[in-house]
Every structure is written in structure tokens, then in C-alpha cells.
Amino acid sequence: MNKTVEPAVIGSAVWQEVGKPHFHESAVLHVTGEATYADDVPELHGTLHAAFGLSQKAHARIAGIDFSAVKATPGVVAVITAGDIPGVNDCGPIIHDDPILADGLVQYVGQPIFVVVADTHANARRAARKAVISYQELPATLSPRAARAAESWVVPPMQLRRGEFERAYAAAPRRIEGQLHVGGQEQFYLEGQVSYAIPREGGMQVICSTQHPSEMQHVVAHALGLHSHHVSVECRRMGGGFGGKESQSALWATAAAVCAARLKRPVKLRADRDDDMLVTGKRHCFDYDYAAGFDEEGRLLAVQVDMVSRAGFSADLSGPVATRAVCHVDNAYYLPDVDIRAVCAKTNTQSNTAFRGFGGPQGALAMEYMIDNIARDLGRDPLDVRKLNFYNRPGQPGRDVTPYGQQVTDNVIHELVAELEATSEYRVRRAQIRAWNATSPVLKRGLALTPVKFGIAFNVSHLNQAGALVHVYVDGSVLVNHGGTEMGQGLHTKVMQVVANELGLTLDRVRVTATDTSKVANTSATAASTGSDLNGKAAQDAARTIRRRLAEFAAERFGGSADEVRFAASQVHVNGQAMDFAELVGKAYLARVQLWSDGFYATPDLSWDSATMTGHPFYYYAYGAAASEVMIDTLTGEWKLLRADVLHDAGQSLNPALDIGQVEGGFIQGMGWLTTEELWWNDQGRLMTHAPSTYKIPAISDCPQDFRVRLFDNRNAADSIHRSKAVGEPPLLLPFSVFFAIRDAIASLGDYRINPPLNAPATSEEILKSVEAVRTAARTAGAA
CATH class of the missing domain: 3.30.365.10 (Aldehyde oxidase/xanthine dehydrogenase, molybdopterin binding domain)
Known part of the structure; x- marks a missing residue:
């Protein structure tokens, strides 16, 4: 060193x-x-443009394709199918189950079947829609729970156990159990997927909007039947990635390169926004079955979480995403006896992929939901229950080892939360909100303060x-x-x-x-x-x-x-x-x-045993907390974030301006995932939320007028670069506070003693359903 x-x-x-x-x-x-982005690079003389022809069926065999109308379209130069790929017809990042072009079998609506190459982008897109395809439809699996029931998954199920959950759960003084659904999320990068392939002497250059140039080099080389030294991949900048361009840029890079190699001319493949959303995978949605045993103060004694994620039709990065979800169920809390399981369900939908947080948010949210329920069952402030279950401070023996066996040696969550609790005036505002709700029959306010502990490193050691x-x-x-x-x-x-x-x-x-x-x-x-x-x-x-x-x-x-x-x-x-x-x-x-x-x-000192799901997968942890206050309309389900106080641990920040910007952006993006960004497939498996007109990301009007973001004064205990800490993904967990503030506002309808059955995203419709459920339960309890 x-x-x-x-x-x-x-x-x-x-x-x-x-x-x-x-x-x-x-x-x-x-x-x-x-x-200059990839699509802005000056086009060389003779550049052609490509567009995908997409499947219209969720699961079917292709009986035949008539390309006559496609080839007759003005400007069309060629139609490329799977048989034209000189090398391997695969672009899967880990498991080779992800064809570049469907070869006889389609597995989701939107899967690329062929590529049209034409003189212009518009002509290529216009021609691609003219193919006449006949299908022999097959049964389609469209929900994760249905896939789970059929034992259909893309990687083997995983399980992490510590202690004896069954014994601890049976002996616990109090218990809860239930179900939860958390939806996926579209990356919605401003710059769509795009690759520009240029034949060069002895090989291929690809200018690609990608988070992983080396992987693009590998998959392009394999698709062309070349060695890696024949292929160079360049990326000056992307207009956003969020994980959507980690592995899934491979489809666009390989398809463009195959066309360019066959025609010996430069070829650009740029996705229209609708096509991009139809073709590409998103954040995994999760379904949970959970159970927890606890004592009369709310201290966790036993926790079980059974998670089912929507992997889609191929493995992509679903296995590592599920692994990180398993390793983040604990969030900031010590869990003595645990049984955590995860299944990556194979469905006939887009193959889901990396998204900022990479499974960590989905794992941690389940734990926060349980904590929220426990507090309400006990009639305690949720923050007090959270603080009771925190990992011990460094130097305090016991209660400092994660379920996967890593000792938490850099814990600052106690000090960080205490500082935010004071600066956000949490206790005073909570009392004020309760008094306000008592006199407001329609509009209700809610407040929540939630913590974050997020592990930093790839959970595959050699990638570090x-x-x-x-x-x-x-x-x-x-x-x-x-x-x-x-x-x-x-x-x-x-x-x-x-x-x-x-x-x-x-x-x-x-x-x-x-x-x-x-x-x-x-x-x-x-x-x-x-x-x-x-x-x-x-x-x-x-x-x-x-x-x-x-x-x-x-x-x-x-x-x-x-x-x-x-x-x-x-x-x-x-x-x-x-x-x-x-x-x-x-x-x-x-x-x-x-x-x-x-x-x-x-990165030193990393280890992971995938068989036992134990080791030291993270170099250090980043911490944070946020307090959010919301107002909901119980007649319409509309809501507004009134104020957000955020305190985040970026270590000894390399650049405070950039880090605060990342915290702000991650907070709003995570808020969108948990409140407005709903993905919906119809019963034929077609994604209906595939454009800005049908998919609602947060706008400037959704941001709180009172948005207080600060960096926690902390020097990384690990020997990171200048003792700074990562700040890309951890802030996405901070808006858990928004979701639970909405839940707190709904709970006021039942005098804070009824747990609102609220799934994410907490859309207006979901809020109204939860409001009605709480009111019904309150009436039933009153009648009894």
C-alpha cells in the first residue's frame, strides 16, 4: 500500500x-x-440507421415472417435476423440466456426479432413495423407469484439463516406477519439507449452509451466471432444511466455491430423512447411474506422475510440484485435470529436489471415496514423502536454483526439520527401534527424519520x-x-x-x-x-x-x-x-x-461465500437519515411533500457540491419509485406504461418547497479515497421517510393504532384503498 x-x-x-x-x-x-453524447458524434459518410422489429406476443413460437413489405419500404438496405449473427447470439452478462435477436421463440412483448437497416432513422422505424409475423402462442407467466407457484426461476433460490428463527419466533412475547408488494421502476434516463458501430481496419469501433465499456467489448467480440483486441468501445458521457446501461446496453451495441460488420458500413442504432421502455428491463418489483417476533418494547427477536422478485424472461443481473436485497434486509438494525429467502421469478416480461440501489432498497424497505407495524401495534413512536434496534456503536460488544457475518465497525447511525432528530425538530413537529390532524377531518398530515445503512462494494469480489x-x-x-x-x-x-x-x-x-x-x-x-x-x-x-x-x-x-x-x-x-x-x-x-x-x-479485505451467503462483502457502510412531512387528501388520495430534512454521510466529501446534488437527486428519484412511478402490464403481457404520457416520474412541482439537505461531518474509517464515502446509491433509500409519512397520515384515521395496508408505489389509488381499509377497521373496532 x-x-x-x-x-x-x-x-x-x-x-x-x-x-x-x-x-x-x-x-x-x-x-x-x-x-457531445453518442448520438451527437458526427456521422461518417455512408452511415446507416437501424431499428428493431419487436415481438407482439408475450410467449410464442414464430411460425413465419413475411419481410416483403419491409424490404419494399423506401430507404431499406437490409433486414438482419438471428441467422446473420456470425458469432454467438447472446448478450447475457452472467448466464447465456439472453439472445440478441429471437430465434424461433419470443418470450415477452417487445423482444427484438430482427433489425431493419435503412438510410435514415425514420425509414428504418417505419419499415420495421411492416413485417407480417405469424405466431403459435404458448402459455405466458405474467406475475412473480404465479412463477413462484410454478417453481419457475432464472437462478436457484437463495436463503440466509442465522440462529433458530422458528424457536425464537415461537418464544417471542409478540408477533406480526403479513404481505407487501413493492413495484419496479423505469430508469427513464434522458438519453435513450444508443450505439454507433464503425468498421475499422481489422475490427470494430463502437461508440456506446454504456456504464460498462469492457462488457460491451466482450459481447460485441463474441457476437462477431472476434477476439476482444479487435473491438474498441468508447463512451465520453451518458445522459443518465441509473443501472439501465450497465448490462442492457449490450443489446444495442451487439445489434449495431452485427449490422455494421455485415454491411461493412457504419450503423447507428438509437432507441425511440417508447421502444426503449418496451424493450429494456427495469428495477425488480418484489413481493414479500414477512413475520417478526419482538418484545414489549419493540426489540426484534426473530425475523423472517420471503422475497419474490420479477426477474423477467432471462437472468440478466437478477441473482446479484437478490443477493444484495438479502444483505440489506437488516438495514440499520441488529437481527438476532433470521431466515431470509429470495427467489428470482421467471416471467414473460422484460428482463429486469440493475437500478440505483441494486436490490438494497427492496431489501431494506421490508424491514422498515415491519418496524413501522411493530411501533403502531405497541402504540410507540416508530423512531423510538428504530433507535432501540440499531446496531451497537463501535466499541460496544455484541449486537454488531450482520446476519451474513460482517462486523459493523464504522457505525455512526446513533449520532447521525440524533443530530437529524434535533435539527428537524422531529418531536415538536410530531406533537403539532397530531394536534392538527385532530381538527382536520379531510386533510391529514404525517411525519416519519427513517435511517439508512448501505454496504459499499460489488458483491462479487473480483469486480472491485x-x-x-x-x-x-x-x-x-x-x-x-x-x-x-x-x-x-x-x-x-x-x-x-x-x-x-x-x-x-x-x-x-x-x-x-x-x-x-x-x-x-x-x-x-x-x-x-x-x-x-x-x-x-x-x-x-x-x-x-x-x-x-x-x-x-x-x-x-x-x-x-x-x-x-x-x-x-x-x-x-x-x-x-x-x-x-x-x-x-x-x-x-x-x-x-x-x-x-x-x-x-x-479493494482490500473482501470475501463472499455464495453457498452459505456469509462473508465480508462490503468495504464499509454509508449512513444517512431523512425526516419527511406530508399532507394527504383522504377524499382524492392526492398528497404533497411539505418538508424534507436530510442528513447524509458522504465521509470526508471529495466535492460537497456534487455530493449534495447526488443526495437531492437520489431522494427525489427514490420518492418517485415509492409514490408515483407505477409499471403496469395488461393481461396479454404488454407494458402499458411505456411513455412519458403514461408513466409519471416526479416533476419540479413534486419536490418539497422546504428541502434541507446536509452532509454529516464524518471521516471514513476505511482507507477510501481521501476518506470519502460513496454517494451514488445510498441516498435512494432516504425517501423511505416519504412513504412512511404517508402511512403515518393514513394511520391518523384510526387513532394511530391500525396499520394501513399500503403497497408501493403509494399512488393516489393505493392511498384511497388504504384510507378505506383503515376506516373500515376503525368502524369495526368501534362497534366491537
Whole structure:
């Protein structure tokens, strides 16, 4: 492990570039419309455009296809089918069960069957709709519970046990059990799926909107029957990804490449919004059966959760998503005796995939639902029950080991929640809301404060590695390339800050180039909130090597010790002299000092046994909490978020401005998942919510007017990059507080003693059903 380099001290001032709230490195390009996305790359002469022909049946054999009308459409150059793929007809990321083009069997409405290549995008789309396809329909499984009943799943069922749940549950003084449904979510990235394949000498270049260029390189090579060194994949930036471009960009990359290879011309494949939503997978919806035993104070004694997720027709990343869900059922709570099970149900719908949080939110929500029920059964404040069940603080023996066997050594949830409880005025407002509800028969208010503990690392250990290249030019400017991808989250900005800090440069001296598999090889996806941790460390390693060489050269040339050379504010201080960084670099070049370096990082101390579902899968935990106040209309089911107080643990933040933006965005996106974003399939298996007109993401009017977001003052206990913490996925769990505030408002109709049966998303219709259920139960209890 490299020795830590302390911030440069010049005079009495400490200089550093990390920790500063620099704006996004492409911010100006974003707001002026000059940022180049995949579809903006100037098209080469002879570029063709492609469009998919999609299945209209959920499960069927293809009896025949008539392409006569397709080929007769003006501008059509070719029709590509599965038989035209020179290599392997598969783009599955783990299990090879995901065909690029359906070959005789279709398994969901929207599955690509063929590709039309034409002179324009519009002509290709128009022609693709003219194919006449005859089907022999097969029985379709459309719900996860139906798939579970038929024992139809895409990976083997999984189970995590600790202790003896049955014994502990039977002996518990009090018990609850029930069911819950939590819907999926469309990624709804602003830039849709797009790939531009360009035949090159001896191979193929693919410009792709993807979170995982190396995987795109692999699947394109396999589809073309080539080696990886024949294929290069490039991504400068994405207009959002959220997990939807981790594995599922492979379909678009491989299809475009197959067409380009066959026609020996550049081919662009860009998804229309409706087609994108029909074809691609989403966040997994989950169905739960749960049971919990607890004592008279609300302390958990036994917990059982049986989860069934909608995997869709193929495995994709459903197995790892379910694994992370299992590992996050505990959220911030110690669970002594547990039995947690998960099944990835095979359904004739889109193959679901990664989405911000990657199963963690689905696992943790079930636990929060149980805590909420327990508190109401006992007539206690839910926050008090939550605090009672927290993992112990570090240094306090016992109650600090997760169900999967990892000791929680960095727990700050007690201090964080206490701070938020005070700053949000939780106790005072809760009393005020109860008094207000007592005099308001129609409009009801609710308040909830919920915690977050989120594990950081890929739960497949070998993926926790990254590489980077750093070049210092003779004019003192620096160019960085790393394996992470930029999807708006500010990864490139943070890596620039890390490199600038290491070399003692102001940020304007450093630039990051497009992610490219021909520069840094064998990279992991930018996912699991590891982008800054992995790539920041790799870039730091490369920059540190260059810095050491320059320090040794400076000491040799000007005297003194290399350890005493200081780099700060684009100046180099050596043996009482100061010079511009560029001046030293120029002298080093003439002395033939190597001015570029590669860097590498592998996250230490990770292990996982998938058979026993035990180990040390996370490098550290990120913590947070949010308090949300809502108002609902009990006549219409409409609701409004009045105020949200958020306190999130980003460690020693690399960039507070970017991190606060990620917390705000994650909060609103998670709120949408739990309240308005409803996916609905009809009884033929067709997704009916496949456009902005039928699928409601949060708008600016849904954001609270009073939105208070702060970063918790904390330094990561783990040796992460500058002791910062990941901030991509954990904030998505913060709006649990919105969902439970809505539930709290509904519970006021039954004097807070009846548990509202509220599923997610808590749409107006779902709220009205829950309101009626509570009123009915209250009337029944009153009559009794």
C-alpha cells in the first residue's frame, strides 16, 4: 500500500483541491448544449440507421415472417435476423440466456426479432413495423407469484439463516406477519439507449452509451466471432444511466455491430423512447411474506422475510440484485435470529436489471415496514423502536454483526439520527401534527424519520478493481483516462480533483478523456457506488508515481530531500526555491524522466461465500437519515411533500457540491419509485406504461418547497479515497421517510393504532384503498 501523501503546507496555509465544491467538469457544455453524447458524434459518410422489429406476443413460437413489405419500404438496405449473427447470439452478462435477436421463440412483448437497416432513422422505424409475423402462442407467466407457484426461476433460490428463527419466533412475547408488494421502476434516463458501430481496419469501433465499456467489448467480440483486441468501445458521457446501461446496453451495441460488420458500413442504432421502455428491463418489483417476533418494547427477536422478485424472461443481473436485497434486509438494525429467502421469478416480461440501489432498497424497505407495524401495534413512536434496534456503536460488544457475518465497525447511525432528530425538530413537529390532524377531518398530515445503512462494494469480489492512465505533458498540463464512466454524477470531476491534488495543480490544469477500452482494459462497470472509490484510487496511484519521480528529480537537481519537495497551487517548492510546475516538468523531460504512469487499485479485505451467503462483502457502510412531512387528501388520495430534512454521510466529501446534488437527486428519484412511478402490464403481457404520457416520474412541482439537505461531518474509517464515502446509491433509500409519512397520515384515521395496508408505489389509488381499509377497521373496532 502506498504511503499517504499529506496535503501540501506552504507557509501557514494548507493547500488542496479535493474537498472543494467545484462545479461539474462538463457543466458549461451541458447548459449550452455543446456536450457531445453518442448520438451527437458526427456521422461518417455512408452511415446507416437501424431499428428493431419487436415481438407482439408475450410467449410464442414464430411460425413465419413475411419481410416483403419491409424490404419494399423506401430507404431499406437490409433486414438482419438471428441467422446473420456470425458469432454467438447472446448478450447475457452472467448466464447465456439472453439472445440478441429471437430465434424461433419470443418470450415477452417487445423482444427484438430482427433489425431493419435503412438510410435514415425514420425509414428504418417505419419499415420495421411492416413485417407480417405469424405466431403459435404458448402459455405466458405474467406475475412473480404465479412463477413462484410454478417453481419457475432464472437462478436457484437463495436463503440466509442465522440462529433458530422458528424457536425464537415461537418464544417471542409478540408477533406480526403479513404481505407487501413493492413495484419496479423505469430508469427513464434522458438519453435513450444508443450505439454507433464503425468498421475499422481489422475490427470494430463502437461508440456506446454504456456504464460498462469492457462488457460491451466482450459481447460485441463474441457476437462477431472476434477476439476482444479487435473491438474498441468508447463512451465520453451518458445522459443518465441509473443501472439501465450497465448490462442492457449490450443489446444495442451487439445489434449495431452485427449490422455494421455485415454491411461493412457504419450503423447507428438509437432507441425511440417508447421502444426503449418496451424493450429494456427495469428495477425488480418484489413481493414479500414477512413475520417478526419482538418484545414489549419493540426489540426484534426473530425475523423472517420471503422475497419474490420479477426477474423477467432471462437472468440478466437478477441473482446479484437478490443477493444484495438479502444483505440489506437488516438495514440499520441488529437481527438476532433470521431466515431470509429470495427467489428470482421467471416471467414473460422484460428482463429486469440493475437500478440505483441494486436490490438494497427492496431489501431494506421490508424491514422498515415491519418496524413501522411493530411501533403502531405497541402504540410507540416508530423512531423510538428504530433507535432501540440499531446496531451497537463501535466499541460496544455484541449486537454488531450482520446476519451474513460482517462486523459493523464504522457505525455512526446513533449520532447521525440524533443530530437529524434535533435539527428537524422531529418531536415538536410530531406533537403539532397530531394536534392538527385532530381538527382536520379531510386533510391529514404525517411525519416519519427513517435511517439508512448501505454496504459499499460489488458483491462479487473480483469486480472491485480499477485502472487509470495519467499523462503529464511538457507544458505542465495533465490528461487522465480511467475505467469509470460519466453519466452526470460527476465522476470525472472527482477524479480530476484527486489527480490535481496529488500533483499540486489547480483543477484547470487537468482534463479527463472519454472512457475507452483501448486505453484502460478489463474495467468493471460504473455501478455499486464504487466509481469514485475505485477509479479515484487508481488515478491517485498513477499520479503519485509521477509525483515521486518529479520530487526525486527536483531534489537531485536543486538539492534537499525528495520527501521535502512540496507541490501546491501549480508551484513546486524545493530546497527554498519555488518554480512553476510546468518549468520543472520541462526540465524533467529534457532529463528523460518518465512523465506518464499507469495506476491500479483493488479493494482490500473482501470475501463472499455464495453457498452459505456469509462473508465480508462490503468495504464499509454509508449512513444517512431523512425526516419527511406530508399532507394527504383522504377524499382524492392526492398528497404533497411539505418538508424534507436530510442528513447524509458522504465521509470526508471529495466535492460537497456534487455530493449534495447526488443526495437531492437520489431522494427525489427514490420518492418517485415509492409514490408515483407505477409499471403496469395488461393481461396479454404488454407494458402499458411505456411513455412519458403514461408513466409519471416526479416533476419540479413534486419536490418539497422546504428541502434541507446536509452532509454529516464524518471521516471514513476505511482507507477510501481521501476518506470519502460513496454517494451514488445510498441516498435512494432516504425517501423511505416519504412513504412512511404517508402511512403515518393514513394511520391518523384510526387513532394511530391500525396499520394501513399500503403497497408501493403509494399512488393516489393505493392511498384511497388504504384510507378505506383503515376506516373500515376503525368502524369495526368501534362497534366491537
